[in-house]
Amino acid sequence: xxxxxxxxxxxGAYSGGDVARAVADAHRSDWAFVLAATVRxxxxxxxxxxxxxxxxxxxxxxxxxxxxxxxxxAWLTTTARRRAIDALRRENTLRRKLPLLVVREGDDMSDDDxxxxxxxxxxxxxxxxxxxxxxxxxxxxxxxxVCGLSTAEIAAAFLVTEATMAARVTRAKRxxxxxxxxxxxxxxxxxxxxxxxxxxxIHLVFTTGxxxxxxxxMVRADLVDxxxxxxxxxxxxxPDEPEVRGLLALxxxxxxxxxxxxGEDGRLLLLEEQDRGRWDRDAIAEGKDxxxxxxxxxxxxxxxxxxxxxxxxxxxxxxxxxxxxxIRGLYDALLRVWPSPVxxxxxxxxxxxxxxxxxxxxxxxxxxxxxALRGYRYLPAARADMxxxxxxxxxxxxAYGQALELCENDAERAFLAGRIAEMRAAGNDPAG
Amino acid sequence: xxxxxxxxxxxxxxxxxxxxxxxxxxxxAHGRFAEQVAELGAKxxxxxxxxxxxxxxxxxxxxxxxxxxxxxxxxxxxxYLIEAKDLDQALEVAKxxxxxxxxxxxxxxxxxx
Numbered sequence: 228x229x230x231x232x233x234x235x236x237x238x239g240a241y242s243g244g245d246v247a248r249a250v251a252d253a254h255r256s257d258w259a260f261v262l263a264a265t266v267r268x269x270x271x272x273x274x275x276x277x278x279x280x281x282x283x284x285x286x287x288x289x290x291x292x293x294x295x296x297x298x299x300x301a302w303l304t305t306t307a308r309r310r311a312i313d314a315l316r317r318e319n320t321l322r323r324k325l326p327l328l329v330v331r332e333g334d335d336m337s338d339d340d341x342x343x344x345x346x347x348x349x350x351x352x353x354x355x356x357x358x359x360x361x362x363x364x365x366x367x368x369x370x371x372x373v374c375g376l377s378t379a380e381i382a383a384a385f386l387v388t389e390a391t392m393a394a395r396v397t398r399a400k401r402x403x404x405x406x407x408x409x410x411x412x413x414x415x416x417x418x419x420x421x422x423x424x425x426x427x428x429i430h431l432v433f434t435t436g437x438x439x440x441x442x443x444x445m446v447r448a449d450l451v452d453x454x455x456x457x458x459x460x461x462x463x464x465x466p467d468e469p470e471v472r473g474l475l476a477l478x479x480x481x482x483x484x485x486x487x488x489x490g491e492d493g494r495l496l497l498l499e500e501q502d503r504g505r506w507d508r509d510a511i512a513e514g515k516d517x518x519x520x521x522x523x524x525x526x527x528x529x530x531x532x533x534x535x536x537x538x539x540x541x542x543x544x545x546x547x548x549x550x551x552x553x554i555r556g557l558y559d560a561l562l563r564v565w566p567s568p569v570x571x572x573x574x575x576x577x578x579x580x581x582x583x584x585x586x587x588x589x590x591x592x593x594x595x596x597x598x599a600l601r602g603y604r605y606l607p608a609a610r611a612d613m614x615x616x617x618x619x620x621x622x623x624x625x626a627y628g629q630a631l632e633l634c635e636n637d638a639e640r641a642f643l644a645g646r647i648a649e650m651r652a653a654g655n656d657p658a659g
Numbered sequence: 660x661x662x663x664x665x666x667x668x669x670x671x672x673x674x675x676x677x678x679x680x681x682x683x684x685x686x687x688a689h690g691r692f693a694e695q696v697a698e699l700g701a702k703x704x705x706x707x708x709x710x711x712x713x714x715x716x717x718x719x720x721x722x723x724x725x726x727x728x729x730x731x732x733x734x735x736x737x738x739y740l741i742e743a744k745d746l747d748q749a750l751e752v753a754k755x756x757x758x759x760x761x762x763x764x765x766x767x768x769x770x771x772x
Contacts, residue, residue: 329745359746406767407661409745417747 241294249295250286257300258375259460263347264304266410268311270328272372272400275311282307304344328354329409348373349412349464352457356425357408364399365428371396374453384435384450422465426474426530429457433478437488438495451485454478469521473531476517480537483510494638499546511541529565532557551580568599572606579613588613604633608643615650624650662704662742662768663749665756668733671711673760688757695755696741701748706739733761740768 261282265275282303296302355368363385370376370384382392402408413421436450458475465471487501518538521531536557543549558574571594579587591610600606611626624647631643674681696703712734715727727734739756743749746767753765 357746359750406746406765407749409747413747 241291243291246287246290246295249290249299250283253286253299253303254283254375255456257303259348259351259373260300260346261303261307262372262375263351264344265307265311266328266351267345267347268308269315270410272328272403274314275307276372278310278314279303279307281310301344328404329407346464348460350410352425352461353412353421354403354408354410356421356428357403358421358424359406359408360399360402362428362431364395364402365424366431367392367395368399369428369457370432370453373457376453380449384447422468422470423528425461426470429454429461430474430477430530432457433481437481437485451482455482469524470528470530472517473521473528473534476514476521476534477530477537479510479517480514480534480541483507483514483541490638492638492641494636494642498540503544506541511538514538514541526564527560529561532561532564536561549580551577555581568594568597569603569605572600572603572609576609579616584613584616588617602633604630607633611646615646620650620654624654660742660744661749661770662740663746663753664766664768665706665739665741665749665753666735666764666766667737667739667756667758667761668731668764669736669758669761670733671736671760685757685759692739692755692757696752699748699752699755700744701752702742704740704742706737708737709735712736736761 258279262275262279265278266272269275269278285306286299286303290296352369352373355372356365360368366385367381370381371378376384378393378396379389381396382389385392387395432450433454436447436452436454455475455478458471458478462468462471462475483506484501485507486505487503488495490496490500514534515538518531518534521527521534527535536554539550539554539557555574555577558570558577562570562574572591575587575590575594578590588610591606591613594600595606595610607626607629611623611630614620614623614626627643627646627650631640631647634640634643693703712727715725717724717726717728719728741749741752743752746765749765749767753763756763
């Protein structure tokens with residue numbers, strides 16, 4: 228303890244490094260629990276956040292003197308709630324900036340016994356993802372309140388200024404309080420839709436992080452970890468929900484391809500091009516196991532089905548040797564529960580593998596005629612690919628050009644430009 | 660408990676050539692709505708249909724003009740004032756509000772401490 232003494236801390240003090248690490252760990256794993264438990268006391272999100280923040284700061288100091296407690300989460304929760312109660316006693320109406328959250332009558336707002344603190348994390352999650360909030364607000368609020376990310380961190384992850392993100396978060400909190408969005412877990416009949424919204428938010432966090440170009444700021448890669456953490460937390464709180472299992476399977480199976488998702492130029496690699504030897508086989512095993520669980524017991528939802536598709540890909544030794552008929556069947560099922568044009572497009576890519584590029588092209592042309600995918604660059608890109616395979620080089624060149632016009636990503640633009648050059652060359656070559 | 664205003668926006672063209680059957684249906688739907696509000700445990704505190712948007716007059720900076728404040732495809736056609744536990748209940752009620760040629764906006768009433 229010589230170094231501790233050297234810093235003038237009393238005898239019996241604990242290593243500053245260990246304490247800092249413990250606080251950081253507790254921040255990562257317990258923030259949601261502590262905040263949710265404190266909101267129960269304050270019914271005011273801003274005040275709760277302040278008290279929780281203060282509790283973590285207090286921990287840095289207190290744990291140096293007394294050591295890291297056996298249950299850091301419980302210590303932080305009790306400390307934050309105590310501060311909240313004190314603040315409420317001192318409070319006058321002038322201090323309050325936002326109206327209070329609606330917490331239903333019958334909810335116990337008193338200082339619970341330390342060992343009987345209820346787990347309110349589900350309430351927090353469902354409130355953050357309420358359909359009355361815009362999607363980007365749901366995402367920001369979930370990262371802020373459930374994960375404890377700072378406004379600056381969230382702003383950096385979504386490539387906006389801190390001021391923009393702060394305004395987004397404030398507006399969302401105002402909406403919750405002003406429109407009286409209740410702080411509760413939805414009832415059974417509302418649950419499927421509400422849960423779908425939560426899973427969509429988490430999936431969006433994941434894809435934002437997963438699609439980040441390699442070498443992007445660390446905080447974007449962190450989003451992948453946060454999404455996985457959120458899903459595992461949700462699974463712990465709702466162990467019987469197959470769609471939660473489905474989302475976890477989807478994330479785990481997609482993340483298994485992390486090492487191969489982008490090439491050296493930063494371009495996202497197609498499934499076709501990825502080196503399957505570098506896929507994480509342990510993650511794939513976990514994912515497949517989860518998929519089985521998610522598909523069990525009746526009508527699988529869209530996350531379970533997407534995960535099943537990812538599992539079939541994960542099992543295939545190569546793109547060509549994939550069970551495309553099975554994938555096409557899964558897409559059929561997915562379209563029934565999720566009639567999205569993007570899903571229809573992805574299905575048509577599978578059709579190309581089972582029925583040939585001409586059949587797939589016909590479906591893509593129908594999608595284009597429908598107009599729902601206007602501005603979506605993957606439609607002309609997919610059409611171009613089919614035309615290329617059919618030897619229609621001039622038409623393929625035009626379609627690649629349409630995709631290029633819609634594309635802002637430098638590496639992808641380079642890829643498309645390369646294809647265009649190939650098509651020109653092939654078109655000019657009399658040998659075909 | 661809080662009060663919410665349900666604003667009904669509809670494309671008036673839907674009512675342009677309205678048959679008596681259609682108008683009857685709409686009247687009955689609004690009558691049923693009042694019952695459904697009570698069944699859901701919320702309270703209906705008021706509501707009126709508005710005359711068509713052509714009858715509107717707007718005043719801005721003391722200048723009087725013919726027409727609505729904002730020209731929109733769907734015009735404000737009526738409102739209901741309800742009292743509900745929270746937004747979820749208000750939305751449950753609002754989903755039942757007849758608005759076949761458009762939709763509704765749900766706005767919480769401002770309270771002053």
